[in-house]
Amino acid sequence: xxxxxxxxxxxxxxxxxxxxxxxxxxxxxxxxxxxxxxxxxxxxxxxxxxxxxxxxxxxxxxxxxxxxxxxxxxxxxxxxxxxxxxxxxxxxxxxxxxxxxxxxxxxxxxxxxxxxxxxxxxxxxxxxxxxxxxxxxxxxxxxxxxxxxxxxxxxxxxxxxxxxxxx
Numbered sequence: 632x633x634x635x636x637x638x639x640x641x642x643x644x645x646x647x648x649x650x651x652x653x654x655x656x657x658x659x660x661x662x663x664x665x666x667x668x669x670x671x672x673x674x675x676x677x678x679x680x681x682x683x684x685x686x687x688x689x690x691x692x693x694x695x696x697x698x699x700x701x702x703x704x705x706x707x708x709x710x711x712x713x714x715x716x717x718x719x720x721x722x723x724x725x726x727x728x729x730x731x732x733x734x735x736x737x738x739x740x741x742x743x744x745x746x747x748x749x750x751x752x753x754x755x756x757x758x759x760x761x762x763x764x765x766x767x768x769x770x771x772x773x774x775x776x777x778x779x780x781x782x783x784x785x786x787x788x789x790x791x792x793x794x795x796x797x798x
Contacts, residue, residue, distance in 0.1 A: 637780035641787020735785050742774075742782065749773050 670690065677685070716724040726733075749769060753760050760766055 633776040634779040634783045638783030638787040641784035642791035644784075645788045645791045735789065738782065738785060742778075745773055 716727070719727075753766065753769065759769070
């Protein structure tokens with residue numbers, strides 16, 4: 632049961648960025664709507680006073696500054712990452728991209744090794760196994776619900792995230 636819950640959790644967590652993006656987008660749109668309402672009120676007041684053209688110029692200038700700031704922040708973040716990875720050894724920058732897959736490989740290899748060892752041990756000691764229930768009992772000791780939950784979460788994250796990323 633815990634494995635099923637953790638697999639479902641892995642699927643849901645892989646979709647968490649999209650969910651957060653939805654809420655951020657909703658908040659951004661609400662903020663933009665409030666700004667648009669304020670700008671409309673301001674334009675009406677400026678038009679009444681004869682300053683409509685100046686308001687448009689200021690609006691365009693504010694938009695340009697906001698876009699430049701956003702672009703500069705993104706460029707600075709990419710440049711920082713590039714500088715850090717340039718100073719690192721080639722294998723280190725490659726490894727940075729493979730940390731999560733490596734952890735997954737190690738965990739799955741551990742499960743395979745335990746399974747092979749359990750099979751060897753049970754064949755080497757035939758007096759331990761007299762029925763299928765004995766094999767299940769030993770497997771339940773080795774493959775605890777916590778370990779299966781972790782595996783389910785990993786598989787749910789890696790294979791579930793493919794569907795979330797499609798638009």
